[in-house]
Amino acid sequence: MPTTIKAVYVNFTAARSAERMERLSSLVQRTELNSLVIDVRSNGGALLHERDEETRDQLEGLRQAGIYVIARVVAFKGGPRGWYDPGSEARWRELAEISLRAFDLGFDEVNYDYVRYGAAREPRSRTPVRERAPTIRAFFEFLRAEVGDAARRPISADLFGITLLGPQDGVGQRLEDAVELFDYVMPMPYPSHWGPGSLGLANPAHHPYETLYAALSAGWSRVAELPGRIALLRSWIQAFDLDSSRPMRRYRYTPWHVREQIRAIEDAGCAGYAAWNPRSAYEESAFAPVPPETA
Template identity: 90%
Template sequence: MTTVTKAVYVNFTAARDADRMNRLAALVQRTELNSLVIDVRSNGGALLHERDEATRAQLGVLREAGIYLIARVVAFKGGPGGWYDPGSEARWREIAEISLRALDAGFDEVNYDYVRYGAAREPRSRTPVRERAPTIRAFFEFLRAEVGDAASRPISADIFGIALLGPQAVVGQRIEDAAELFDYVMPMPYPSHWEPGSFGLANPAHHPYETLHASLSAGWGRVAELPGRRALLRSWIQAFDLDSSRPMRRYKYTPWHVREQIRAIEDAGCAGYAAWNPRSHYEEGAFAAAWAVRPG
């Protein structure tokens, strides 16, 4: 199992395109990267290609190249009305079945995103706020038993960056629960997503090192010494163009911005990173062994 994961995200469309996958695999082999986080279907049907056998063949080639493969499963976004009920045990079982199929097809790990209730501007739930965190914890316990322990393979969970600073009752996320029940906790402390003034920074997107180091250190400091902690910390990083200004506007994220986040992750004691770009387009210089030069 890869301990220090250095990954980029591959969306579903890119994963099904042979040319794009060849380019992404080549990017991994030319840089410090060693892993790919790849979307798979989460609502039944074939995992990636029309037949799981085709997915297994594709993954086999990537594994032979020494690439660690993480299946990204979207847990509760989607479904009727745009959001599955996080308390639905039928949905839990569907997710477990998809996860086990992904591991059988050749993935090394399963990563779970949208393991929460809807946030602002997302579908609302009738579940009382006080019941949401316990429900999400019960789902985590289910995944630990039915996927992680049953398959003896790593599982990881994505959480909001703000959850590093304290429990988020509305969405039901507590970093303490994730740290106890997953092998990796993967917060999303994207600099652009912090409000202006966060950590004393007028525009956090312009200070990628300071933003990530402050948020990761604060969050992990609360849970690192918990007796029941199982997980290592592995962070998502921003590889897309967005500013912290309100309203948000485009702000170019260069290889320097990405490298600064990687430096913060290393200094915060993380077990690696995964870079997020929704289009799965990445600049090679961001992942070169040598430091990128800060733009003038």
């Protein structure tokens, strides 16, 4: 396992395409990148390719190329009515089975996204707010015991960027809970998602370095010295444009914006990053090239 993970996200369609995976693998080998976060299914059936042997072969090829492979598992979004019930122990067991199977297929780590309650309009959000964070913590404890400890492999969790500034009981996410139960906590402090004035910045989207550095430093200062902390901080970064019906809220995220976020993550003392682009399309100039003598 690399000391510092430097990853890009690969969606399910891209992961099943030999041509696109070849391009992404080549990108990793030509740049500072060393890891891929790959979508797997979480609703039954094959986790990636229809035949497990094909998935094993693909993952083995990536690992032979020196690439660390992380399975991204969506926890509670996508149920029959929009969301699974975060308190459903049957869903917890299903996620544990998926995770252990991912390790068996050759993934090095399992990353959990949507480890939260849904928006207010979602039926599952009728759970009283006071019960949400304790429920999500119980789920984290379950994953620690049934996946992380059982498999003796790393597990990580994605959190809203705002959790860096304080607990978000409405969705059930508390940074303090996550750092005690995961090997890596991965907040999503995307600059374009902060409102005007956040973090002391008139327009955070225009200041990728300052936004990430302020948010990550604030979060880490709250939890770094907690007696029960086991996690390291690894941040998601914005590698996508923000589309909006309002012209003033449209942002083009260039390689410069990505590099500035990486610089902030390094200066904040994080254990790496993962770049998010929903189309899994990345510009090579966003990442430092591998020195010629090591390429």
